[in-house]
Amino acid sequence: MLSDAALADLRALFGARFSTAAAVLQAHAQSESHAAAPPPWAVVWPEKTAEVSQLAVLSARHGFPLIGWGAGTSLEGHALAPQGGVTVDFTRMDRLLEVRPEDMIAVVQPGITRERLNQELRATGLFFPVDPGANATLGGMASTRASGTTAVRYGTMRDNVLGLEVVLADGAVIRTGSSAPKSSAGYDLTALMVGSEGTLGLITELTLRLHGQPEAVSAAACGFARMAEAVECVIATIQAGLPMARIEFLDEATVAACNAFSGTDLALRPQLLVEFHGSPAGVAEQAERFGEIASGFGAVGFQWARAQEERTRLWAMRHGAYRAILASRPGCRAIVTDVCVPISALAAAVEETRADIAASGIPGPILGHVGDGNFHAILLIREGDAAEAAAAKALAQRMAERALRMGGTITGEHGVGFGKRGLMAAEHGAGWQVMAAVKRALDPEGRMNPGKVVPD
């Protein structure tokens, strides 16, 4: 709990932007995560880096933890406060600070959402491609090393963050990276901070790599007789070097849920949703070559979406898949889990996961960013049914262990939080202790988002 002295210092620093109201605390104890934790002790809304730095000094003085908060869309409890502390809500630091079109760079505050960023960029001819589905904040996306549907072409947050401003545990403010496209000047602190989930510091500014809005875009959906053929088609497409902008897999259960929820009429088969970016001629050539490859794997029922509104409908359906699946079993909540495997193991990983889910009796549609070996299961469990919750968690655990056996990783894009911390030793072995050593070096008192990522 916060001492009276700590409360007084926080009130003095943040005034009305400090709260311990029960409703506020409760709102910051719920994310889209299945992981549960008690509410934080207080919430603050900083408006500038200097306040975050002063907050870290107060945290050091009074010994309370700091937990960053963006949009509350993380899935493994990253933004919750299992050990208590002060939640740092970045929604008031949400500005696009600068766009440098010549350098294809944007400088943003951590609380801006990806949809707002792209709205503000629209007139520049540039866009920020990383698209995890949820309308997350850029600070949160960097902290979890998010990716999503377009990573197969444009990379993840690892690839699209050029530099950061970070407030460390002692209140020091550092800048990592530069505005140059590359550097070999020492340790890659940008990459160290991206994906560290607020356990090494709080991101207060991001320099992002932008991309040119493609001159031409085309998208399509096509169905396959069996899941294995859809996945083999993905492998062949990637190996052919086709620069796919998106290549997404939906299993039959996901297709059924999406059709019911979004009013689409995709055939009830495993489907691939693809998108091509480039010049008009380039897109036409890519689409033709993909069509040839897909036909070789028995693809049928191509639905092309060339006009903007058709594409919007297609991707709205894809982004609505989570809600569609939730709606398919009323009275349920979802445990959403993700793994990532080498693409050669993708068919086996998905097949074994499907069989495991089927045997469990829990509905668990599968979908994912198969172009980079990443897929999700959305495990639907009855609210309050402890047996189903336990079975779903065991399924997720086996999915992660299966991914490790196949040379993959326990999470391709959701991150660790505290939901997957128990799997970190299995993935990293002695490397997990190296992460712990780095954590101790930067945050010896363990005040930055404690209980996440690294061992206690």
Add this chain to the structure above:
Amino acid sequence: MLSDAALADLRALFGARFSTAAAVLQAHAQSESHAAAPPPWAVVWPEKTAEVSQLAVLSARHGFPLIGWGAGTSLEGHALAPQGGVTVDFTRMDRLLEVRPEDMIAVVQPGITRERLNQELRATGLFFPVDPGANATLGGMASTRASGTTAVRYGTMRDNVLGLEVVLADGAVIRTGSSAPKSSAGYDLTALMVGSEGTLGLITELTLRLHGQPEAVSAAACGFARMAEAVECVIATIQAGLPMARIEFLDEATVAACNAFSGTDLALRPQLLVEFHGSPAGVAEQAERFGEIASGFGAVGFQWARAQEERTRLWAMRHGAYRAILASRPGCRAIVTDVCVPISALAAAVEETRADIAASGIPGPILGHVGDGNFHAILLIREGDAAEAAAAKALAQRMAERALRMGGTITGEHGVGFGKRGLMAAEHGAGWQVMAAVKRALDPEGRMNPGKVVPD
């Protein structure tokens, strides 16, 4: 110096693969760097990871430093032993261990050179794209976060190393990353190790991302009236979203040296050398669009190199530029330095650097990987002329400071070593101390490549 006990332990571990012969030590005191250091105390040639691990244990027991050695082509003294120690020559750990074509992955030992790797990959239809010019080892390239002519399309070592095996200071062996294309499972130890120049551990195995050999390739050279127009052409090309595989700049002095050395007949103007990769139709379209853009900046004298042997000649000339420039002033040695700036600052950075070099009286041709804002000056100084050496070092220092003023970095691809350590505080501010904290966490006794990258 090594104690008798240390010498005995090293001889017992390495037998004939241990040497203190003066000629051997001397050979490991000379790299392509202008930085000078006394020879190491001994050299060992490990053949497997377990030996490197045992060596680290001996290093801990006897307190001697360990310095990794690949091909000796680094430019800032990375592989030298300014504080003495044992050089770990990886030339006997030079195997391609595994190629997984479906996953587009290769697993290699650190001592394999990039040219041999690509020779061995030839039949697979895949290649490893990072090309720093020198025939460096992959371990060295990862350690310095190397890049080169193709980074504008395929990225740097940061982007093309999926995972590592690393021996830490205490002999522990860790594995970073996985075979999955992406992960958000904790701190990015792969990225932390890439570019750490052997100061955090010794790389004993690399998992590399391969790319499909392009179906079609076309290259060209074209001349411009002035340097500024060549650079503006590069900016326009990048912004147009053309997926250039290479886009290199040579100033007039470099062109003159290359013509004399390689027998080429490029016009004595600032030249751009470009290459396109893709499908036949895609390459044709890219080449046409580049031609249009370049013509808009007054490009003349296009020399197309469509056949393999023509392209080989063009890039052999480019890769021979360093030797060509050295040969242009007999009796000289070179201080080769690199910086990287935001592309919007490139014209000004190159122009100011040229004026600065011209005023110094030292010949200093400029060339570089301008597609990502990275350029080099090759400062030719008379062997043994202390005044010229001092002037050249001052020029390099001003180049780095200029890059920082323009939002860039003191080195785009050469790394820090001890040659540029004095500039690290200027670039990173308090971030340099964060690097030092990470170093202390992983190597508290400072035995891994001491005197490099981080403060003592």
